[in-house]
Amino acid sequence: MVTIRDVAKASGFSSSTVSIVLNDAPLARYIPPSTKTRIQQAAKKLGYRPNLFARSLRGKSNREVGVMVFDIADPFCTPILRGIQNSLFETSYLPILTDAHNERSRFLRYLEMLLDRRVEGLIILANWLFVDIDLLADLERNGVPTAMIGRELETDKISSVLVDNEAGGRFAMEHVISLGHKKIAVIRGPKTLGDSSPRWRGMQQAAKSAGVTLDPKLTLDVPESRNPLSGFDAGVVLTEELLRRRRAFTALVAFDDLTAFGAIRALEKNGVHVPTDCSVIGFDDIAQSALCTPALTTIRQPMQGMGAAAVSILLEAINLAQDNRRSAAVHQKMMPELIVRDSTKSLR
Amino acid sequence: MVTIRDVAKASGFSSSTVSIVLNDAPLARYIPPSTKTRIQQAAKKLGYRPNLFARSLRGKSNREVGVMVFDIADPFCTPILRGIQNSLFETSYLPILTDAHNERSRFLRYLEMLLDRRVEGLIILANWLFVDIDLLADLERNGVPTAMIGRELETDKISSVLVDNEAGGRFAMEHVISLGHKKIAVIRGPKTLGDSSPRWRGMQQAAKSAGVTLDPKLTLDVPESRNPLSGFDAGVVLTEELLRRRRAFTALVAFDDLTAFGAIRALEKNGVHVPTDCSVIGFDDIAQSALCTPALTTIRQPMQGMGAAAVSILLEAINLAQDNRRSAAVHQKMMPELIVRDSTKSLR
DNA sequence: TCCCGAAGTTCGATTTAAATG
DNA sequence: GCATTTAAATCGAACTTCGGG
Incomplete structure (x- = not known):
């Protein structure tokens, strides 16, 4: 694997300079274009890809959002997931999807895994399942911004998106x-x-x-x-x-x-x-x-829309959290729509 | 966040000892039980959770497998995903699911993201899409063990699971x-x-x-x-x-x-x-x-079975790869089954 | 003083080599 | 030399600080 030091060696500069140039950090203002291009070319030639672990270890954010689904086989889920993925794709966040399979133990295990990965936010797709109180307590405690789709909570810590x-x-x-x-x-x-x-x-x-x-x-x-x-x-x-x-x-x-x-x-x-x-x-x-x-x-x-709404609420909360500001929970109700097809017919 | 040093301080030992004990490393043989329990208790009391980024940075494996789906809205997908998740769940691997949405650009972008995370293996769910050659070349080059479901490749580097x-x-x-x-x-x-x-x-x-x-x-x-x-x-x-x-x-x-x-x-x-x-x-x-x-x-x-088969092929390949051994691609054909319901009827 | 670039520190866990009694 | 424990190096990137011209 090619590291930043390899790029430094190849370009003839130090790894600090390489880091500054490739990230276009503030200090990059002082670095002459000739240096920049040499570094960029070296990086490209070597196929340099920054190590996400090193980056996440040093910095805070890892650009991941956890998505917990209660049952991926539920046809209600997939359009919402599509909406979530579409919205996240724009923002270079990667959704980490887990499927609790309507089992409490899996929910907890996956939740732990997600928190271990330090996901920046959490979307819970509460289709059908009768979420119980304990799980929610867990969610509240961890302090990760959370949005819930399909169910509204008594708490005002967790945002929600539902159909009206x-x-x-x-x-x-x-x-x-x-x-x-x-x-x-x-x-x-x-x-x-x-x-x-x-x-x-x-x-x-x-x-x-x-x-x-x-x-x-x-x-x-x-x-x-x-x-x-x-x-x-x-x-x-x-x-x-x-x-x-x-x-x-x-x-x-x-x-x-x-x-x-x-x-x-x-x-x-x-x-x-x-x-x-x-x-x-x-x-x-x-x-x-x-x-x-x-x-x-x-x-x-409006399932895709609900997914998108949850993402935008979540990103908002994540941004606030990065500035150490609290965000009030948002509770959004979305309007459904009558779709007339062939299974209903006028009496006359 | 509580680190290994906090546990060290709380237990009165050094971070090295803590690491050795908590991971049950070879050296743990020489450590007396009394030390072990003190460390374990301190870790539990503080709620210590190792930082995955630090761990992955130092070590090699991150226990993640990438799963690329071409269209999550395809009803053909979800049972396979269920099979994959069920199998992986046992092994503490986390599937990172991405949905290419049948778009070439997304496929490439998500593939990059997955490789950036150094996923240990890759499952491609090639439902419907007409995968083209270039994408496969990309897959071959990266060297990550890969299994493909729903499509067989000419290459003998990528394993496949299909129905007969x-x-x-x-x-x-x-x-x-x-x-x-x-x-x-x-x-x-x-x-x-x-x-x-x-x-x-x-x-x-x-x-x-x-x-x-x-x-x-x-x-x-x-x-x-x-x-x-x-x-x-x-x-x-x-x-x-x-x-x-x-x-x-x-x-x-x-x-x-x-x-x-x-x-x-x-x-x-x-x-x-x-x-x-x-x-x-x-x-x-x-x-x-x-x-x-x-x-x-x-x-x-047998969709769940196909997912499970892909996982077991993949895990095998991952294990071999860790020992630096090549694994020959496996091509598995699974038997379908006639399900008689109400849409067919005897002529007589 | 102003640029430009490098050296060194940090993040948290693992592991090697070494030190203690 | 033995049983226990630990200091120090390492992983890769980011950022702060420092020095030379």
Whole structure:
């Protein structure tokens, strides 16, 4: 490996001068162009690459940001990761991605690994998992600027980026009502999940202001689970339960897209065609929602945007932290968007 | 931050002794247990964590493996990543994941970043992209042990892990033929993609040995594209083209699952029901294939297994490299598996 | 005094060679 | 010479300080 001393030897100057020139440090003002070019050429010819470890050891920052995902197999994750990576790419920060796999032990181990690497910031992608208090305490203590996507914390030390779930719930319900539906089934999210109740609140608001009554007998909850893909199975089971109840419904508002897929599976299996006999709407707009047949009408979370927002909040906090200033936690809510496809249909 | 000197001071020994004890170095044999425990207790009490940069600077290895993905949004990626992470987790190696986003410039930039960090090994997940020669030359030169998933190289310096495409093509064709289908349409992969021709070869073998003739008029190619999700659009367009040709077919073998989804979309749109009027089979078994309705019959690539295989090949090579021994490139082919679901149906 | 460049120190951990009783 | 322990050199880059012209 070629070091700064090799460049010094090759160019005929000392390693200090080489360092000053190559980093364009303040002192470089005094160094004549002839020296500079000779050094630069020598560096290029030798293929000199500064040793990151030496640099990070001496200085403080290593231009790394830790990203902790709870389950990389969750389709909700990847667009957000894309957003994070795109934003970081501009800034020459490197994301160090770890996947906790919904296991507490892995979360802790990876968190340790990230802190050991002295990452300058941390982004936590709290999809689905029911993050518990202890983990958060760990996060708070370490003092590394942290942004959380998909979940808001009571603490005001950790910033957060979420979709406006209440608006999303409202949009979904308004959409099916605007299509003329009045008998509307709802599959709500797990009670323990933060997204569930605001979405439900939004739906109730929309129903109320449209004068539609939501039948409690047509409202079910997805049970708690650690597996993000379990929403599908829950959708199947709960929809079959709804069908068994023999209360007619012409539309179904699902907690998320996976639940909606499960609902569609159950409906079709029981001879109820989507959207002819029953409209179905999801939430998230994961990639596959556009690819299934019928394509799923859904509420889109601006996932790439959420990733980008988390990065910009984080970079801000990192900059402040470098000046030893505290940054107040930012809590950003992003507006979702109704995406109309083929799984919902006007009643008339 | 607490350093080794702090531990030395607190325990009353020198930093050398502390280092020897905490790392259980050879010299630790001569150190009496009483000293050891005192040092260990001091370290624990202070919460000492060795500085990775200092350690990596002095030593050689940093226990990092670079993982380059061409498109993290490709559903084909995530199960493989899961496999990689699971295997690495056991070994205390940390994967540094980068997403080239199918852009040459990003690939090069991230590759540089990874080499700058002196990663001990490299896994390249060559999904879909048409890797070109120059990039490979770069890889060869750097001397870092490298394993490639999803593509085999002419070079014998870079190991590879792939699915046995020929077997997969055979399985797919054998399946539809076993269901009694004789008029079989095929959407082949892009000519420039390495997977395409062996799959096609396998299909031809299966057809031939079953005495079924594949009509060239019912065989189309997906055009080249950088976007892994474009397979869907291609599936739609090509299937519509097939329907326009007015040659009856009762089964369609698609290049991959996304193409199959596109085909299903086009078929249903034209009133051809799957699987009642036409069976469709895909390839890959990405997560969503089980969730769509009808659930997709497909050929499963053992994706987690492929990730794990790449890791074990890589670790082997890393170990050899540490002893300054060369390792011959390993080329591993993994057997796919037929997964029968609801998109294929017996003719009778 | 002003340039220009070099020498030397620092970061934290590891390891060699040496010192102590 | 033995068992224990440690001072000092090392890794590579960055930065402070110092000296010569």
